[in-house]
Amino acid sequence: MAKPHRPLFTYLAAVGATFLFAVLYVPLTAAEDEPPPWPICGPYPPSGNYTPNSTYQANINLLAASLTKNVSSSPALYATGSVGDVPYIFYGQALCRGDVANASACESCIATAFLGAQQACPLYKDVMIFYDLCQLRFSNRNFLLDDDYTVTTYMLQRSQLVGASAAAAFDAAVGLLVNATADHSVGDSSRRFGTGEEGFNDRRNPKIYALSQCAPDKTADVCRTCLGMIIGQLPESFRGRTGGGIFGVWCNFRYEVYPFFSGRPLLQLPQFVERPPASSPPVTRGGEKTKNRTGKVLAIVMPTIAAILAIAVVCFSCWRRRRPEADAFLPSTSDDIQHIDSLLLDLATLRVATDDFDERKMLGKGGFGMVYKGVLPDSQEIAVKRLGQTSRQGIGELKSELVLVAKLHHKNLVRLVGVCLEEHEKILVYEYMPNRSLDTILFNFEKKKELDWGKRLKIINGIARGLQYLHEDSQLKIVHRDLKASNILLDLDYNPKISDFGLAKIFGGDQSEDVTRRIAGTYGYMAPEYAMRGQYSTKSDVFSFGVLVLEIVTGRRNSGSYNTEQDVDLLNLVST
Structure with a gap:
């Protein structure tokens, strides 16, 4: 039986990476007679080992208790989480197979997996283990931020x-x-x-x-x-x-x-039917006959190919004329075009999904236009953001939002489903968030009772993780510039997702701050140096996050600007 080999590299999502994967990727292999479990010890060397009865050991035990409970209570029988503080923190992921009998069987499998992982890989800080009905991963490295698809x-x-x-x-x-x-x-x-x-x-x-x-x-x-x-x-x-x-x-x-x-x-x-191999053409004897036959074939084929090429050129020209606005809108780099082309949706599909943008489907209204709830043909629920003709959000902001959200992948960032640019429409389609935006619950006297302290802490932590990804962990260093309660969306389990990247700015690798003459955003959430001098950086988002935390804790909306001395806003009340 072949012994497992360690993987050689972490896959970075990019165009053409499938070739690199085929060349460099080395999986761990099990033979036919090797029953589960199938463990992988320390897939990211050097993961290091911990000592018995240490803080690491205690945190693994706490993680085991929380993940085992959470995975059984999840409708998808899937849970992630973390326990402890750096450097003793542990991150975990538990997933049961979709055909597992019930939540109890799933819980039992994950509990067994924790024991099996520590027996198969004693004192390892980074372990994966697979059973027939479930799989488990825990590590002192935050692998939950990875969108590297396979890796180990x-x-x-x-x-x-x-x-x-x-x-x-x-x-x-x-x-x-x-x-x-x-x-x-x-x-x-x-x-x-x-x-x-x-x-x-x-x-x-x-x-x-x-x-x-x-x-x-x-x-x-x-x-x-x-x-x-x-x-x-x-x-x-x-x-x-x-x-x-x-x-x-x-x-x-x-x-x-x-x-x-x-x-x-x-x-x-249905029953698989093998297609017979294509038959070879008969060999013609005699060079002259072959030559004549080839000439006849070319005489027929060449004009046909020329006609097809001509039709293709005409069709392409017409297509370009029909899409001048879309071409002006779409990014110019090949990577960006590939991102966007895969997201294009038909206007007819969105009309059906929203009952032709029926008012009864409206979720909200902003300076950009309307947001509607819709359902795609595959039953996926969506939020349709339709830019109005009189919208204050221009092509630049919409293009920024489209390109950024298409490239960013994190559980605390809203996911872009598609885009439509037909018939002078400019529409962005996002995943639907059943609990709408944070402000619709937090500042409503009745609804805010749904937000107990556990949910509020969960929302704060999720927003922080999303910001950390934007500022430090994503392939692009991004300043959001408009972080506020209405731009935090909540899913069914009150997990927060940062949305609306129309004002976001990309920073260079070593860039720490920038200055703009155009102050855009929401007063009350703006850092003073940005509101007064146009100077913004990741610290600007941190200031906005601080305001959000105060709002979440107090349940009171912050208001006011920085150009009057009579404002009685939340920041002044807290500081006095």
């Missing part, structure tokens, strides 16, 4: 092989089923889980079964990319094998020739 994975290879004559058809059938199951997982916005079944014309292997899953808090794009990368290992690592799978931090897949999951398959493919 565990590969399960079944050593049994199909017959040589059926191997090619079997591999094709497996590829078809696994990819279809992955598509089902991507489309499942609540669980990111899918199972599938496919018939195969083989006496020993009449059916093939597959399962795929992503972490439920990952976006559809992240899930698709993650699954695509590991499924890309099928031809090289699983050729002719009757079963196998790859299990990662954010996604996994598995296939077998026997039903290994519970319940009926969510996806049923």
Whole structure:
């Protein structure tokens, strides 16, 4: 049995990274006769070890208690969290398979996983472990901020092989089923889980079964990319094998020739039919005949190709004329264009989703225009931000917001679903937040009773994590410049997500501050140096965050500006 190898690098999401992954990525491998659990000790060397009965050990025990409880109470049977303070802090992730019988079975599996992890990797600070029905990760490094898709994975290879004559058809059938199951997982916005079944014309292997899953808090794009990368290992690592799978931090897949999951398959493919290979043209004897035949073919094909090219040029020109506004709006770099093109939505789709922007679907109104609730054809709920003709938000602000949000991925930042730029419309589509914005609850006498101290602390911590990502951990260093209660959205579990990046600014690598002549934002949340002199930096956002914390704690709205001495705002009341 091959011993596990450590992964060689952390995948950085970028165009063309699939090639790098195929060249450099080395997974951990298990043989057929190795039953679960499948542990990975210290996947990020040097993770270091802790000593028995230390603060580290105590925090792991606390993390085990909280994650085990939280994962069983989550509708998606998924939980993340952290315990302790630096340098003794531990971050954790627990995920149960989508077909697990019930919450109690999930809780039991995660509890077992904590014990199994510490037995298999004693005193390690960074451990992953996979069971049939669940997986667990804990580390002293905040891996929850990573959007590196796979990084560390565990590969399960079944050593049994199909017959040589059926191997090619079997591999094709497996590829078809696994990819279809992955598509089902991507489309499942609540669980990111899918199972599938496919018939195969083989006496020993009449059916093939597959399962795929992503972490439920990952976006559809992240899930698709993650699954695509590991499924890309099928031809090289699983050729002719009757079963196998790859299990990662954010996604996994598995296939077998026997039903290994519970319940009926969510996806049923028809009997696989192998396509016969294309037949070769008959060889013509005689050089003259061949030459004449080639000439006739060219005489037919060349004008046809020329006509197709001409039509393509005309169509492209017409398309360019129809989209002058969109072309002026979209970014010019290839990376940005690739980000945006994948997010384009049809106006007709959004009209259907919002009942043609019916007033009854309206969620709110701002200087930019209206926000409507909608439902896409795949049942995903969305918030549709429609820029009005008289909006104070211009093309520059909307372009800034579009490019930034498309590139940023963090659980405490609002997720951009798509954009529409048809018929003079400028529309941004976001994930729908059931609890709306923070100000609609915090400053409402009745609704703010929903915010107990636990929820308020959860909101404060989430906003802080989102800001830390913008200022320090993202690929871009970003100053938001308009952090306020109405720009904090709350999901069903009151997890906060920072929104509205229309005024955000990108800083260079070593840049610490900048000055603008145009003061934009919301008075009462602006740092004094920004409101008076236009000087802004990450400290400006920290000041706004401080105001937000005061509002969350007191339940009172801050108001006022910095150009009068008679203002009685929240800051003055607190300082006196």
